[in-house]
Every structure is written in structure tokens, then in C-alpha cells.
Amino acid sequence: MRQNSLAIVAPYFGTLPAHTQLYLNSLAANPEVTWLLYTDDRTDWDYPANVRVTFCTLEDLRKRFQERLDFEIALPNVKKLGDYKPLYGYLFEEELAGYDAWGHVDVGDVVYGDMSHFITDEMIARYDRLGYLGHLAIYRNTEENNRRFMADSGAGFGYREVFSDPMFYNFEEVAPGSIDAIWRKNGWTTGVLYDxxxxxxxxxxxxxxxxxxxxxxxxxxxxxxxxxxxxxxxxxxxxxxxxxxxxxxxxxxxxxxxxxxxxxxxxxxxxxxxxxxxxxxxxxxxxxxxxxxxxxxxxxxxxxxxxxxxxxxxxxxx
Structure with a gap:
């Protein structure tokens, strides 16, 4: 994987777990990936050079998301934030400019190995999306791809209903009306990583x-x-x-x-x-x-x- 070909957006609100330095060390071991961490935890961790930290609150993110969407949105808690993951390419468009791909991940319960061994520039160029799980999915960073969450899923409701409702829809993964349902209905390509x-x-x-x-x-x-x-x-x-x-x-x-x-x-x-x-x-x-x-x-x-x-x-x- 080339330097700066992939940026991963990783919000986390609340107290980061005791093993967070091990998580950060696993990010440091993947220097070709840029990590954008948004958090309200100000613990003095040893952040690697490829981790860009923005200290903010969940409410700060809600206000930012509201500016990008032309209807009243709901973001009452951290669980609901999971629904917004497939929108990060659109919501963080400015920060992600210049990258070939962007991704969303979990923070508190994951440790990474050698990402370049499994994710290549060829894969990023070939697929519209890699993976379909909330703890890791990667999208090609194009204007069209980043707006596909607005497309029809066949469920009878769309993104406006999902993001104006405080209920959690599991929009990030596999559920009625989810981003995966949208991808499948429209025949867009997904590369699997589950092995x-x-x-x-x-x-x-x-x-x-x-x-x-x-x-x-x-x-x-x-x-x-x-x-x-x-x-x-x-x-x-x-x-x-x-x-x-x-x-x-x-x-x-x-x-x-x-x-x-x-x-x-x-x-x-x-x-x-x-x-x-x-x-x-x-x-x-x-x-x-x-x-x-x-x-x-x-x-x-x-x-x-x-x-x-x-x-x-x-x-x-x-």
C-alpha cells in the first residue's frame, strides 16, 4: 500500500481502555495509513506520527454532521454514531481530500497486524468497497462513491429516515435499509476481507x-x-x-x-x-x-x- 493512499476515520468518546497504547502501537506499525481520531479523552497517550488527534465531543460531531445534511439529524449517543460510519467519506470530505480510499473502524476492542499484507492499492482500485463490517470497511474515495448512502436500498425507507431517527438501525453493516442493502441492490462491488x-x-x-x-x-x-x-x-x-x-x-x-x-x-x-x-x-x-x-x-x-x-x-x- 502506498503512503497516503488510505485514511481511516476513528471517533471514540468516553474513557479509552487501559490497553489503548497497544492499539496505538499497532497503528504506528502501519505508517502508510493515516488515522483520524476524534475523541474527548485527553489522556496523555504516546500518539504515533500517523495518528491525527482532534479533541472534541459527540455534540461537536453532531453539529458538524448537521451542517452537511439538509434535514434535522439525530445523534443522541455513541451507539447511534455507528449508523454514521458509512457517511464519513461525505461528512469528512475536506480531511480526506487527496486519499485514494477512506475507512471506518472500531477503536476500543481491536488490535491490528500488518495491513499492507492484506490490503493493497490494486484492491482499493478494483473495488468500490472492501469489507462490510462496522469494525472495518474501506471505500474508494470518489465523489460518487461517498454519496451512495443516499441511494435506494429497496427497504421502503432511506437515509433521511435513518438519520433523523434516534433509534439505531445498524446502517453500518447488514440490516434492512443498511449500506450493505444499498450496495447489493445497486450491484456495486465489494471485496471480502473476512478470511x-x-x-x-x-x-x-x-x-x-x-x-x-x-x-x-x-x-x-x-x-x-x-x-x-x-x-x-x-x-x-x-x-x-x-x-x-x-x-x-x-x-x-x-x-x-x-x-x-x-x-x-x-x-x-x-x-x-x-x-x-x-x-x-x-x-x-x-x-x-x-x-x-x-x-x-x-x-x-x-x-x-x-x-x-x-x-x-x-x-x-x-
């Missing part, structure tokens, strides 16, 4: 990778003792496989879905493990003993408890 993403299932206590295929299918992998290793800008998943061996795969990023991830104080920031119990020091070798010891959590994750409780309530009501 390179470790999107961890919130309903699993241990790490299980879940993989959506748009509206067509959804798969949950039966990973055993899965642990991730971040090493000098590259991200690897190690897991036990049938027969007692170890499988290693390189990933674009790991998305641990709002899990509470404790941060070990003895961590080496240039090489560490991402395990169900948090960010841990990496041993000299990732062997079977390491996976068996660290590939499962000793305590239930609060997000797992929340999701499990919600699921049980739904079953009880039925």
Missing part, C-alpha cells in the same frame, strides 16, 4: 472466531485453545488442532468485541500475547503447553455474561 479477520464471538467464553458472509451465511469456528501473538507489527493466531499439532495463521486484525481485557504490567510492547485472560507477556516459544495454559479463561468475561443472560431471557420469554 483475514479474527472476529471473536461474544457468546463464547474462550476465543472462537465467527465469520459472516453478508446475508448468505454465518459460521462459528470450533477453535481450540486459540491465542494471538502480536510481534513487531504482525499478528498471528495460534491454536491446537486435531492430532495434537499447532496451527498458525497471520491476521489483519483481531476484534475482541468489548471484552474486558486486563493488561499485564510486565508486558513487552513489541511482542505479547492476546489471550482470553487479557494481554500477557509472550514466552520464548508458543508451544502446546502455552496454548493449553492460556487458551482458556479462568474467569467469565463480563461481555460473555451479558450476552448469555440476554440469550436466556429471550428463550424464557418464548
Amino acid at each position: 483475514h479477520i479474527a472476529d471473536l464471538r461474544a457468546m463464547s467464553w474462550a476465543f472462537k472466531v465467527s465469520q459472516g458472509y453478508g446475508t448468505d451465511a454465518y459460521e462459528i469456528f470450533n477453535n481450540k485453545n486459540l491465542v494471538f501473538e502480536w510481534a513487531n507489527g504482525r499478528l498471528f493466531g495460534h491454536e491446537e488442532v486435531k492430532g495434537g499439532g499447532i496451527s498458525t495463521k497471520e491476521y489483519l486484525y483481531v476484534h475482541f468485541k468489548r471484552r474486558k481485557m486486563p493488561l499485564s504490567k510486565s508486558l513487552n510492547p513489541s511482542r505479547y500475547l492476546i489471550a482470553p485472560d487479557g494481554f500477557l507477556p509472550a514466552p520464548d516459544a508458543i508451544d502446546m503447553a502455552c496454548l493449553k495454559r492460556l487458551g482458556h479463561t479462568k474467569f467469565p468475561d463480563p461481555m460473555w455474561v451479558k450476552c448469555k443472560t440476554a440469550s436466556l431471557k429471550v428463550r424464557f420469554k418464548r
Whole structure:
């Protein structure tokens, strides 16, 4: 990927998590990408040179978005901000001028590997969009592409209804009337990235990778003792496989879905493990003993408890 070919818009409001420096270090390891962070957290992090920070509030963004849209919009909370992600090419048009592509991401629950290994200039030139998930989607930065959120989705309502309503529509991903529905109805091209993403299932206590295929299918992998290793800008998943061996795969990023991830104080920031119990020091070798010891959590994750409780309530009501 060429320098300055991709800029990623990343708003985050509230207190950034304790592992934020590891997140920022993973951005620094991708110097060809420019990151535009909008936040109200003024913690003194060591921001890399390729991260441009704008300190502001959610209300500041609402006012800015309102100036770009000719109807009364709703942005009552951070959850609703997710609906606006596919509009960033239009809403941040001035900051994104000169880039070949722009993207939107999650901030608090992601760590990146080597992005250039998976996202190339050829892919950006070929597809109107790469990926379709809220935690990473990339759009070609053209005037036409950046206004396609205004097109018809076939759902019977459009972007004006979505952005004037305080309700969350999941416009960023796959839902009736969403940007994905618009893309599919109009036949615009999407390049898939899901084979390179470790999107961890919130309903699993241990790490299980879940993989959506748009509206067509959804798969949950039966990973055993899965642990991730971040090493000098590259991200690897190690897991036990049938027969007692170890499988290693390189990933674009790991998305641990709002899990509470404790941060070990003895961590080496240039090489560490991402395990169900948090960010841990990496041993000299990732062997079977390491996976068996660290590939499962000793305590239930609060997000797992929340999701499990919600699921049980739904079953009880039925």
C-alpha cells in the first residue's frame, strides 16, 4: 500500500481502555495509513506520527454532521454514531481530500497486524468497497462513491429516515435499509476481507472466531485453545488442532468485541500475547503447553455474561 493512499476515520468518546497504547502501537506499525481520531479523552497517550488527534465531543460531531445534511439529524449517543460510519467519506470530505480510499473502524476492542499484507492499492482500485463490517470497511474515495448512502436500498425507507431517527438501525453493516442493502441492490462491488479477520464471538467464553458472509451465511469456528501473538507489527493466531499439532495463521486484525481485557504490567510492547485472560507477556516459544495454559479463561468475561443472560431471557420469554 502506498503512503497516503488510505485514511481511516476513528471517533471514540468516553474513557479509552487501559490497553489503548497497544492499539496505538499497532497503528504506528502501519505508517502508510493515516488515522483520524476524534475523541474527548485527553489522556496523555504516546500518539504515533500517523495518528491525527482532534479533541472534541459527540455534540461537536453532531453539529458538524448537521451542517452537511439538509434535514434535522439525530445523534443522541455513541451507539447511534455507528449508523454514521458509512457517511464519513461525505461528512469528512475536506480531511480526506487527496486519499485514494477512506475507512471506518472500531477503536476500543481491536488490535491490528500488518495491513499492507492484506490490503493493497490494486484492491482499493478494483473495488468500490472492501469489507462490510462496522469494525472495518474501506471505500474508494470518489465523489460518487461517498454519496451512495443516499441511494435506494429497496427497504421502503432511506437515509433521511435513518438519520433523523434516534433509534439505531445498524446502517453500518447488514440490516434492512443498511449500506450493505444499498450496495447489493445497486450491484456495486465489494471485496471480502473476512478470511483475514479474527472476529471473536461474544457468546463464547474462550476465543472462537465467527465469520459472516453478508446475508448468505454465518459460521462459528470450533477453535481450540486459540491465542494471538502480536510481534513487531504482525499478528498471528495460534491454536491446537486435531492430532495434537499447532496451527498458525497471520491476521489483519483481531476484534475482541468489548471484552474486558486486563493488561499485564510486565508486558513487552513489541511482542505479547492476546489471550482470553487479557494481554500477557509472550514466552520464548508458543508451544502446546502455552496454548493449553492460556487458551482458556479462568474467569467469565463480563461481555460473555451479558450476552448469555440476554440469550436466556429471550428463550424464557418464548
